[in-house]
Every structure is written in C-alpha cells, then in structure tokens.
Amino acid sequence: MRLSSARDEWFNAYYRPGDGTNRHCESLALVGPYQGTERVRGVAGLVNETIGAHIRSVVERLPADLFAFGNHLYHPDTNDLWREVAEWSVFQLAYLRGPKMYAKKYGKAQYVAMAVLYRYRRQHQGGQSAAPDPLPTPESFRTFIDYTYGVELDARNWDREWEEFVQACFAACNDLDAMALAPVARLLKDMKIAA
Numbered sequence: 243m244r245l246s247s248a249r250d251e252w253f254n255a256y257y258r259p260g261d262g263t264n265r266h267c268e269s270l271a272l273v274g275p276y277q278g279t280e281r282v283r284g285v286a287g288l289v290n291e292t293i294g295a296h297i298r299s300v301v302e303r304l305p306a307d308l309f310a311f312g313n314h315l316y317h318p319d320t321n322d323l324w325r326e327v328a329e330w331s332v333f334q335l336a337y338l339r340g341p342k343m344y345a346k347k348y349g350k351a352q353y354v355a356m357a358v359l360y361r362y363r364r365q366h367q368g369g370q371s372a373a374p375d376p377l378p379t380p381e382s383f384r385t386f387i388d389y390t391y392g393v394e395l396d397a398r399n400w401d402r403e404w405e406e407f408v409q410a411c412f413a414a415c416n417d418l419d420a421m422a423l424a425p426v427a428r429l430l431k432d433m434k435i436a437a
Contacts, residue, residue, distance in 0.1 A: 248423040248426040248427040248430060249315075249316055249366065249423065251293070251297050251426060251430060252297065252301060252312060252316040252317070252423070252426055253316045253317070253318060254290070254294060254297075255293075255294035255295075255297035255298045255301065256294075256298065256317050256318055256319070257318045258318075293433065296433075297426055297429060300425045300426055300429050301313075301426065303425075304422060304425065306327070307327060307328075307331045307418075308418065308421055308422040309422075310323070310324040310327035310328050310331070311324075311327070311328040311331055311332075311418045311419070311422050312419075312422035312423065314327075314328040314359075314363065315328075315362075315363050315366060315367070315419065315422075328359055328418075329352075329355060329356045329359050331414075331418055332355045332359050332411055332414045332415055332418065333351065333352050333355035333356075333411075335414035335417065335418065336351075336355055336358075336407060336410040336411040336413070336414040337351065337355075337410075339410050339413070339414070340410045341406070347403075350393055350395060351407055353391045353393045354387065354395070354404060354407060354408060354411065355411050355414075357377070357383060357386055357390070357391075358408055358411035358412060358415065359411070359415060360376075360377075360386075361375060361376060361377050361383075362412065362415040362419075364376045366419070380397070380400045380404075381397070383408075384397060384400075
C-alpha cells in the first residue's frame with residue numbers, strides 16, 4: 243500500500259489508467275507533464291482501487307464549493323463548471339476579507355481572482371506544490387489578464403491598487419485548499435495508523 247499526499251491521492255482516486263497508445267496520448271493531453279500516475283497491476287492495483295473508492299467517498303461528501311475547488315485543482319478531468327465555481331469561491335472569500343471596492347474595481351477584481359486561481363493551480367499541480375509561479379511579475383500578471391480576459395489593469399500604483407487583493411486571493415486559495423484536503427488527509431492518516 244503506497245499512500246502519498248492528499249493531493250496525489252485525490253488525483254489517483256479518479257485516474258483511470260488504460261492500455262494502449264491512444265489512452266497514453268489522452269492522458270498526456272489531459273494532465274501534461276505536470277502530473278502522472280504509475281499503473282499498478284494485480285493485487286496491488288486492487289488495493290489501490292479500494293483506497294481510491296474510500297477517497298472518492300470522502301471527496302464526494304464535501305460541500306459543493308469545496309468539491310468543485312478540489313476537483314478543479316486535482317481531478318484528472320476538469321470541466322468549466324468546477325472552474326467557474328472555484329473562481330467564484332476564491333473571489334467571494336477574498337472580497338469578504340478585503341476592503342470594500344467601487345463598482346469599477348469590483349468588476350476587474352473578479353478577473354484578478356480568476357488569474358490568481360490559475361496561478362495557484364499551476365503551482366500546485368502534481369501534488370508537491372513546488373512548481374514555479376507562471377506569472378511571477380506584476381507585468382506578466384497584467385499581460386495575462388489582458389490577453390486571456392480582455393481586461394486592462396493600470397500599471398500605475400499596482401501595489402496600492404491590487405497587491406493586497408492578490409494576496410487575499412492567494413490566502414483564499416490556501417484556505418479553500420486546506421478545507422478541501424482536510425478530510426482526505428484525515429482518511430490517509432487513519433489508513434496509515436491502521437496499516
């Protein structure tokens with residue numbers, strides 16, 4: 243029995259390996275070079291599938307926002323519904339914790355939260371939370387938002403205007419991530435104690 247991190251086990255619980263070149267290419271297209279799972283055959287494969295069933299049971303009992311957030315980050319197959327719910331959850335949590343905004347800034351803040359979630363997902367894919375930040379500078383961050391969403395953010399006074407909200411979005415991502423992974427981590431701890 244090989245138990246790793248809660249992030250890895252979330253991914254492994256839903257991952258369905260298959261034989262053949264087509265399945266291999268599909269897997270590479272879905273998860274790319276960031277995440278991979280070994281194929282285990284025989285009794286060890288059955289044990290891993292049993293563990294996966296327990297993890298899926300825990301994951302599917304999460305509240306809808308945490309379920310969508312976790313699946314957006316760690317499920318091998320992602321969809322727009324999970325992404326949109328995750329983006330909305332990050333934005334709402336960051337907005338409620340931060341200072342109030344004018345309507346013009348509020349509309350742009352939604353796109354900032356979307357971009358922060360993109361950054362967070364890219365940094366934490368693979369289960370080790372060690373990937374580099376894809377948008378490390380404010381310039382690359384603003385360029386990404388402009389290119390992806392068509393929203394221009396003013397470069398002047400970036401720290402005063404947006405830095406606090408960006409940090410609030412990262413804190414919201416960390417909190418949502420911790421709440422989503424806590425039941426899985428608890429289950430893994432209980433399994434390790436039982437083993």
